[in-house]
Amino acid sequence: MFESVRARLTLWYVGVLALVLIAFSIAVYALHAAILYDSLDTELGATLEETSSSFIQEMKTGAKEETASKDVLNEYSSPRQAAAIFSSEGKIIAEDPAQGDVHASLPDMSLVPPVEAELYTLPQGKPAEDRRVAIKRVEIPMTGKAYIIVITQAFDVVNRELRLFGFILSLVVLAALLLAGAGGWFLARRSLAPVVEMTRRAHRISAENLDERLPLTNPHDELGTLASTFNELLARLDDSFKQQRRFMADASHELRTPLSVMRTATDVTLGQDGRNETEYREALEIIDEQTRRLTRIVEDMFALARADSSSRALHFHDFRLDELIAETARAAEVLAGNKGVKVELGKLSATHYHGDEGLLRQMLMNLLDNAIKHTPAGGTIHIGLEKQPSRYIIIVADTGAGIPVEAQARIFDRFYRVDKARSRAGATEGGGGAGLGLAIARGIAEAHHGRLELQRSDSTGSVFAVWLPNRE
Template identity: 55%
Template sequence: MVDSVRYRLTLWYLGVLGLVLLAFSAGVYALLTRSLNQRLDNGLRASLESVATSLTRELTGGLAEAEEIAEVQGLRLAEVEGLVEKEAVHSTMEDFSSSNQAIAVFDGQGRLLAEKAAPGDLHADLPSLDLVPVQSVYIFTLPGSRGSDTEDVRVAVRRIPATTASAPYLIAVAQSFEANTKELELLRRSFYIAIPIALALAGLGGFFLARKSLAPMAAMSERARRISAENLEERLPVANPRDALGQLAATFNELLARLNASFDQQRQFMADASHELRTPLSVMHTAAEVTLEQPRRTESEYREALQMVDAQTRRLARIVEDMFTLARADAGRRPLHPSNFYLDELTRETARAAEVLAVRKRVSVEVSDAAEIPFRGDEGLLRQMLLNLLDNAIRHTPAGGHVSVSLAQFDSAYEITVADSGTGIPGEVQAHIFERFYRADAARSRAEPAGGSGAGLGLAIARWIAEAHDGRLELRRSDESGSVFVASLPASPR
């Protein structure tokens, strides 16, 4: 699993890095393309301004001398001006020098007057003279020939307005995108080489870092694999409790601690259950064995043996039923069945039922009068809780003693109090009396009646029932004068 996580982390890292590199490369490519195009346009604009300035200067100077030349040589002024304009155009073309730019000059009717290294279809694609703003540069792209390697051409044109004696001119300066294309191609090739190399190096580095980062997890996994039900006391190493892996290990150790406690409780439960079940079974087996060894026994002896077997059978059934109740409660399969009833009536009826056990011990049971208290809860479970408390009090009260039951309301809770006049529970064992199968000999040294199991499950079940109703059960007092158990139930349980 760790290897799978390591590979996934590396792939995710490479994927994110690849996207970042692609976005970065696209951004650089777009910026460089824009920069190269701006540089090309600026070069064309500068060349166009230079040519326009030179042509204007040549025309101005030549036309100023045209009238004097015409008078001296006896020529018509128009002929001299035409010769001057042609000479100005050709002189300008001769002065223009650029290894990667072409130039062409057109008259007002669009006729080519002169050109220098201009592409053959430049004339056909030039805009009309009327569309070019005066004293402004107009730039456009001339597409290359399809099906050939001819690059697109960037063209800048400018209109020179007509002076007093000259016609308007259209000057065009053109340059191919070939240089830009070569630079962009070089950049693309650099990306094609650099990006895979960067991803490969990043993948190796990411895999190494992932392996190093997940090494503690691999150690934890191996350590956890060796932990079983036989060695739940082992724990995972926690190198740094403040980082994520340390917190994971600490959480797992807490889980192991809870599992270990649960397993210990389960093992102790099984051991105690086996011990408790063995006692009545042994008594039944011994009674039957002794009875069968002497075939000639009186009817009273058979009756006594059967009564002993019946008592132990009842005790065994009680233990099994209590164990089954706790098992279903632990598994969450013992839901409450709430109904509306009167808590005071339940208290009186349960106390009367417990008087049967009290008569055998010669213990009196007293019930304090209480007003009608409507309540909503699981009547059967609450009756069992109170009966367990009364059974516990009667079994631990000597003959001639008394047990009292009272019901009262305090704030938003009802309190059922069961008090006895026994010798009390020793202080060192009071914290354990609600544990399952826990029995303190000093507190339970009295003889048990036939109706009680004496397995140490009654108080555990009673506490669970109280807590299932959002209440609590506690030992409020226990001394030489007796013990007092109080079950607090909320007036409005959930």
């Protein structure tokens, strides 16, 4: 029953309230009891003073002590109180019949101090029969004789009132707890209603409808923050699934093109008799070119998978980053030279780095290959390294025609090509790219906790920058 948050909240609420109400009730009960007992003592004291004054007045008239005592007791006798008058030696002169054997439990009357009244509680066997006793010694001015006056009152009235008060107080506390429990349950249910709705909505969300979102009643409270965070997670998952679907579709399309070319070349070659050696050789060359293209696509996809995986899939070690840049630039000079493009290497200082050397080499080669493809003959490509206290910056700049503004936001998307028609034409001839080079380069940079960005691209050329963290 108490497994739900609603039940636990209600239980905690009622439990804390019960502790507060019980403590408050005990305090109120104790205060009320103190007031009642104090009122009882005040009433006893007033009766004692009146009885003492009346007895002294009676004795001043010359009346006998027995007569004066009985007259005073008859005057102040009441159902709640009883009185008795003793001599200074403790001998009973007169007593109220309702007094019973109270005098047997009284202290030694000879020890009662003069003038001052004393209050005692005398147990009579049961708490309900306990009595409160007020005792006072008085002296008759004319004779100098002393007497002791005793007034008693039972606790039964006070005890009955306290029992009734305690019973009413218990009912009030119980009713308050029941109302608090019902109210707490209602408030908890109402407060957790958004959670129930979020749970119901979340159960409906699957890979097919990741565009659904949890409702936001109040985006600024804790539940709203939770829903917003969950919606952000759904948005990221939605983007990832869309990217995965797009990647699978693009990969299938890229793989289908060379396979179609190979299938066509094979069907044509095998479908006609009397082929000479030259025709067979041309068909095999086409198949070889498309096989190489398939190999490049598969290798690029494997590189993407490594870059997307955790750092545990990478092979980190220490190496010279400046030497890696110089070696890659020299390798790119061969490709650039065939196209009439010059590769310039900036000034490099000795730079030690800890990372995956093979992947970083591929990242640099992809950037240089992209620059070579889009730089016309006679153009220049510049690669350099800038060392800063917290990072390294690798710059690859070309003097090509630049990237159209509308395409700059998507150049790092997988299988995206600025000129798809030209790329596909090149693909059928064994050249061109699959649109994975820049995506792989960015993935490798991010796998090293860095980033790759297009800094500038206009009619004068494009500038790419790689930021890598400096761990020295």
